[in-house]
Amino acid sequence: MSDPAYxxxxxxYAGDAEELERLEAALEGGPKGAVAVSLIAVALLMIGWxxxxxxxxxxxxxxx
Amino acid sequence: xxxxxxTIPVPRSEPAISAGKLQVxxxxxxxxxxxxAAFAVACLLGVWQMWARSPLEAPAHTAANYFRSVTMHGxxxxxxxxxxxxxxxxxxxxxxxxxxxxxxxxLAWGAFWLGIAGVLMAALAIISGNASVLFTFYPPxxxxxxxxxxxxxxxxxxxVWCLIMIFAMQAWKSANPGQAVPLVMFATVANAVMxxxxxxxxxxxxxxxxxxxxxxxxxxxxxxxxxTLFSWTLHAIVYFWLFPSYIAFYTMFPRAAGGRLYSDTxxxxxxxxxxxxxxxxGLHHLLMDxxxxxxxxxxxxxxxxxxxxxxxxxxxxxxxxxxxxxxMRGGTGTFGWxxxxxxxxxxxxxxxxxFLMLFWGGGGGLINMSYGMNAMVHNxxxxxxxxxxxxxxxxxxMYFAIAYVMWPTLTGRSFPSMxxxxxxxxxWFIGMMVMTLPWHWTGLQGQWRRIAAFDYSNPLIxxxxxxxxxxxxxxxxxAVSALLFVWNLVTLHRSSxxxxxxxxxxxxxxxxxxGRLPASLNGFGLWNVIVAVLMLLAYGYPIAQFFIDPPPQxxxxxxx
Amino acid sequence: MxxxxxxxxxxxxxxAAVVGGIIAVIVSAVLxxxxxxxxxxxxxxxxxxxxxxxxxxxxxxxxLGTRIxxxxxxxxxxxxTQFEFVPNCIVLPTNREVTLRFATxxxxxxxxxxxxxxxxxxxxxxxxxxHTQFTKTGDLLMPCHEYCGLGHTQMIATVKVVPPEQxxxxxxxxxxxxDAR
Numbered sequence: 094m095s096d097p098a099y100x101x102x103x104x105x106y107a108g109d110a111e112e113l114e115r116l117e118a119a120l121e122g123g124p125k126g127a128v129a130v131s132l133i134a135v136a137l138l139m140i141g142w143x144x145x146x147x148x149x150x151x152x153x154x155x156x157x
Numbered sequence: 158x159x160x161x162x163x164t165i166p167v168p169r170s171e172p173a174i175s176a177g178k179l180q181v182x183x184x185x186x187x188x189x190x191x192x193x194a195a196f197a198v199a200c201l202l203g204v205w206q207m208w209a210r211s212p213l214e215a216p217a218h219t220a221a222n223y224f225r226s227v228t229m230h231g232x233x234x235x236x237x238x239x240x241x242x243x244x245x246x247x248x249x250x251x252x253x254x255x256x257x258x259x260x261x262x263x264l265a266w267g268a269f270w271l272g273i274a275g276v277l278m279a280a281l282a283i284i285s286g287n288a289s290v291l292f293t294f295y296p297p298x299x300x301x302x303x304x305x306x307x308x309x310x311x312x313x314x315x316x317v318w319c320l321i322m323i324f325a326m327q328a329w330k331s332a333n334p335g336q337a338v339p340l341v342m343f344a345t346v347a348n349a350v351m352x353x354x355x356x357x358x359x360x361x362x363x364x365x366x367x368x369x370x371x372x373x374x375x376x377x378x379x380x381x382x383x384x385t386l387f388s389w390t391l392h393a394i395v396y397f398w399l400f401p402s403y404i405a406f407y408t409m410f411p412r413a414a415g416g417r418l419y420s421d422t423x424x425x426x427x428x429x430x431x432x433x434x435x436x437x438x439g440l441h442h443l444l445m446d447x448x449x450x451x452x453x454x455x456x457x458x459x460x461x462x463x464x465x466x467x468x469x470x471x472x473x474x475x476x477x478x479x480x481x482x483x484x485m486r487g488g489t490g491t492f493g494w495x496x497x498x499x500x501x502x503x504x505x506x507x508x509x510x511x512f513l514m515l516f517w518g519g520g521g522g523l524i525n526m527s528y529g530m531n532a533m534v535h536n537x538x539x540x541x542x543x544x545x546x547x548x549x550x551x552x553x554x555m556y557f558a559i560a561y562v563m564w565p566t567l568t569g570r571s572f573p574s575m576x577x578x579x580x581x582x583x584x585w586f587i588g589m590m591v592m593t594l595p596w597h598w599t600g601l602q603g604q605w606r607r608i609a610a611f612d613y614s615n616p617l618i619x620x621x622x623x624x625x626x627x628x629x630x631x632x633x634x635x636a637v638s639a640l641l642f643v644w645n646l647v648t649l650h651r652s653s654x655x656x657x658x659x660x661x662x663x664x665x666x667x668x669x670x671x672g673r674l675p676a677s678l679n680g681f682g683l684w685n686v687i688v689a690v691l692m693l694l695a696y697g698y699p700i701a702q703f704f705i706d707p708p709p710q711x712x713x714x715x716x717x
Numbered sequence: 718m719x720x721x722x723x724x725x726x727x728x729x730x731x732x733a734a735v736v737g738g739i740i741a742v743i744v745s746a747v748l749x750x751x752x753x754x755x756x757x758x759x760x761x762x763x764x765x766x767x768x769x770x771x772x773x774x775x776x777x778x779x780x781l782g783t784r785i786x787x788x789x790x791x792x793x794x795x796x797x798t799q800f801e802f803v804p805n806c807i808v809l810p811t812n813r814e815v816t817l818r819f820a821t822x823x824x825x826x827x828x829x830x831x832x833x834x835x836x837x838x839x840x841x842x843x844x845x846x847x848h849t850q851f852t853k854t855g856d857l858l859m860p861c862h863e864y865c866g867l868g869h870t871q872m873i874a875t876v877k878v879v880p881p882e883q884x885x886x887x888x889x890x891x892x893x894x895x896d897a898r
Contacts, residue, residue: 112485116417116668119484124419124728127477129491131732134472135739138520145524146746149533149601155814156532156834157757157848220867291864295825297841298866380825380841423729445827445836447761447843451751454758458747462740469736474729528747529756532836536827536862603831605862609870617831617858669722702762709766711841714799714824714866 180258181248182567184265188245189560191273193643195237196553200639202230207592207629212613212622223609224289231292232283232308234549237276239398240311242556244268244318246401247345249563251325254339254664260328261321268317275310278303287716291607293387294367296378297711302371305363312356319349330679337671338679340424341408341664347428348400350681351393354436354688358389370713377710381448382703388439389696392464396435398548402555403427406475406508409562411665413504416482421667423474425678427467433687434464437695444531448708453699454528460695461526468519472512479508481668503578507558510586511551517590518547521597539600542593549635550589557582557642562663564646570654577645584638592631595624759837761846770796770822775844783807785890791815797826797839797861800868806875806894810884811851819845827863830876838863851878 179185206226208215251259259265281303282288288304326338326346338346366383369375407424411417418424441457443449483494500506521543525531534540561578565571572578596604599621613619648654677683750756770776776796782804783793791810796803797819809815819828819839826839832853837845861872877894886892 115485116481119416119481120668120725123724124473124477124480126480126483126491126494127419127473128728128732130476131473132735134516135469135735138516138523139739139742141520142523142527142743143746146527146530146750150530150834151750151754151756152852153533153832153834154849154852155754155756156529156759156836157755220870224864224867289867295864297824298864381843384825384840420725420729422726443838444758446838447759447763447840447845449760450762451757451760454760455748455751459744462744466733466736466740469739470729470733473732477728523743527743529750529758529834530747531758532834535836536829603829603858603860605829605860607862607864607869608860615858668725708764708842709768711767712823716866 178569179249179252179567180262181252181265184262184269185245185249185563186567187269188241188248189563191276192238192241192245193560193646195233195241195276197639197643199230199233199238200636202226202233204629204632204636206230207625207632210608210611211625211629212611213626213629218610220609221286221289224291225283225286227607228289228291229280229283232279235292235394235398236308236311238553238556240315241272243348243397243401244272244315246404246559246563247318247322247349249567250341250345250404251322253566254342255325255329257329257332259321260324264317265321268314271317272311272314275307275314277307278310279307282307289716295387296367296370296380296383297714299367299370299713299715301716302368305368305371309360309363309368312360315352316356319353322346322349335673337421337674339664340418340421340667340671341404343425343679344400344404344407344428347432347681348397348404350685351400351432351436352397354432354692355390355393355397358386358391358439361389362386371715376713378713379703379708380711381446381708382700384443384446385440385448385696385699385703388442390439391442392439392461393435395544395548396431399552400428400431401559402511402552403431403471405504405555405559405562406471406511408664409504409559410475410508411478411482412663413502413508413562414479414482414498416478416485418665418667419474419477419481421669421671422678423470424667425674427471427474429678429684430467430470431464432681432684433691434460434466436688437691438464440695440699441526441531444528445535448702449699453695456695458526458528460691465519465523468515472515475508475512478665501575501579503561503575503582504558506579507554507582510582511554514546514550514554514586514589517593518543518551522547534600536606537600538596538604538606541606542596542600545596546589546593550586550593554582554585554589557585560642560646564649566663568649568654570649570656572645572649573655577641581638581641581645584634584641588631588634588636588638590631592628592635595627595631599624759845759847761844763844763846764842765820765844767820767822767841770820773820775818776820778803783809783886783892785886785892787890793817795819795874797821797828797872799823799866800861800872802828802859802861802872802874804874804893806877808877808879808884808892808894809851810881811854811878812881814848814850817847817849824865825863826861826865826872828859828874829862831858831860833857835859836862854878854880 209218209223248259282301288300290298290300323346326342362383366378370378407418438457438461441461444454479498480494483497486497488494488497498505525534525543604621611618613622765773781794786792791813793807793809798821821839821841829836835847835849837847839845855878857876857878859874859876861869
């Protein structure tokens with residue numbers, strides 16, 4: 094009997110034909126969602142960095 | 158959302174682990190409880206520190222107490238919580254992933270007790286007030302020698318752990334020739350290799366400069382050299398802390414989410430890139446120091462930009478793994494997979510919250526490393542915000558999740574409900590955001606670090622007061638979360654919690670489980686050579702300069 | 718298995734290219750600012766002996782504070798010590814390149830000037846030097862920002878940034894906080 098707090102469900106079992114079918118279906122079409130989330134995240138990071146650099150840091154005066 | 162009603166226990170074909178019967182059970186539990194005890198004490202001290210800095214009256218508020226507390230808080234969080242947790246998790250991984258007894262258990266116990274002796278020595282030194290040098294202990298400020306010796310013992314204990322991990326992996330490879338080392342163990346040994354490289358800096362500083370000064374053998378110390386040697390350790394140490402969390406992202410989260418790891422190869426590459434790029438970049442902590450040239454500082458900025466690469470790669474690989482899991486559970490469309498993930502499982506929830514904090518903490522880090530821009534933030538509360546968010550947030554929230562995964566296996570009991578675990582994780586996230594976001598703002602206003610009290614009669618400082626109180630509220634929420642974490646683990650030691658017998662190996666399967674791997678992805682020979690080259694490039698002259706053209710030394714300032 | 722391992726690695730490589738682009742933008746922007754706008758961290762390998770600081774020509778008490786040097790540069794010299802700055806108030810003009818030079822006879826200190834990019838560690842054995850141009854006037858705080866002992870909390874100086882017409886050095890080229898009207 095497995096840990097009832099972490100139930101092993103049909104969703105979790107790895108290796109049988111049913112899981113492989115669902116896996117193939119999930120991979121079809123490529124990682125569109127991950128690309129979207131990652132692009133959004135790094136776009137926000139870039140905007141943040143560029144904003145800080147040109148709008149906050151440089152206007153405060155030179156340093157050297 | 159997964160519910161207990163969905164349970165259809167399906168046994169795997171490989172041998173399962175008998176819960177509560179791991180050989181390393183007591184070793185792991187001992188290490189992790191020591192880590193948690195240090196963590197809990199440090200959380201409470203942190204709340205007091207924020208209270209002391211706020212406009213509100215705090216009890217026992219003296220400079221001596223404040224700096225004792227900051228030293229204890231820093232040492233507990235940075236050296237004790239981390240080292241002991243990592244050691245314990247490593248032993249757990251070695252037995253469960255390699256499915257064989259961990260070699261040298263007697264040595265592991267010896268190292269544990271050595272570490273305990275070191276912790277007690279350092280703690281007593283700090284409490285006495287003769288070691289208020291903070292966890293960064295910059296000379297020429299010099300504490301009692303017992304403080305440093307205590308830290309040395311903890312580091313030596315960790316070196317024993319490193320050797321056991323390396324040996325365990327080598328023994329498994331000999332017994333399984335041509336096979337891929339399980340990713341979870343590969344990453345654990347990567348961490349051990351990185352730790353051995355990075356501790357050289359602080360060990361050299363302690364053995365040749367600081368301890369002789371503390372013993373009265375040197376009256377003078379080369380401060381530029383000591384800061385440079387300490388900086389050698391200072392960056393890769395944070396990756397030492399971070400590895401367990403990334404190990405959980407790659408090897409536990411995909412399984413908890415009900416899917417697979419998108420790419421095992423990228424997992425190995427990420428950990429390798431961390432080793433080679435985190436070690437040479439310690440000098441970026443010295444961007445505001447006079448003793449290094451702009452040329453070497455720019456090189457550091459460039460290399461530090463490269464160490465952001467494995468994190469940026471990880472973001473994609475883990476998000477892709479989440480997408481696979483979400484789609485396998487029925488999610489459709491570009492974002493539909495997010496909803497179908499089993500957020501009720503602590504490992505999944507913790508990973509999501511960790512990524513949210515990684516955005517802010519990592520973003521802050523990109524600003525810190527940007528050469529001249531470091532001048533805007535160095536030694537302000539912005540820096541305090543950055544490392545609390547990235548370490549206290551992203552890294553430590555995964556430590557909680559890892560503990561929640563290990564504990565049923567170690568104790569043979571299961572959590573009756575996921576709710577207190579998830580509540581604890583949410584409280585940690587909310588507390589961390591509430592505490593650290595205001596620090597970014599006040600830091601940009603010039604609020605500086607390591608101050609026992611602020612003079613709120615000054616108008617600029619007065620404007621920070623409300624934000625300091627907001628941070629304090631965040632800290633109180635964190636303390637509540639910390640106590641709830643302790644309580645959640647304690648419940649599994651009580652006989653009133655339900656028992657269970659067998660648990661599956663908690664590690665994720667990759668979409669393409671690795672077959673034969675090239676030696677470079679299954680061992681560290683090549684990477685050690687590359688590290689040596691990069692360290693020479695980044696640190697060779699910066700250290701040699703202190704011997705070629707020695708600067709004037711500073712007088713040792715003993716604290717007692 | 719029909720799932721293409723190469724397709725997965727290709728998607729990772731495409732993402733790695735995006736990551737490479739981000740890194741390139743950041744390091745290029747930083748390099749551009751360094752070369753074209755002279756925005757650099759304060760690096761200055763110039764030695765001074767902590768034990769004889771008070772005897773050095775430059776950091777004797779009489780030479781501390783703001784002065785227009787013989788070569789026309791505006792230079793402020795301060796000593797950072799446990800637990801005060803000497804002098805603990807300096808006056809500097811806006812819209813003119815100024816240089817701040819610090820030395821310490823004892824332990825590690827550091828300074829920042831609130832609201833500006835003036836920031837440097839002050840390491841015993843070295844003269845820490847920062848060049849800047851102030852863009853706004855005001856009474857700014859210059860705290861010691863690196864832990865230097867139990868009195869670290871008290872160690873704060875003031876930088877009065879005044880418009881050029883209010884910056885009136887005396888015959889020797891010296892300007893002190895009390896002078897500004």
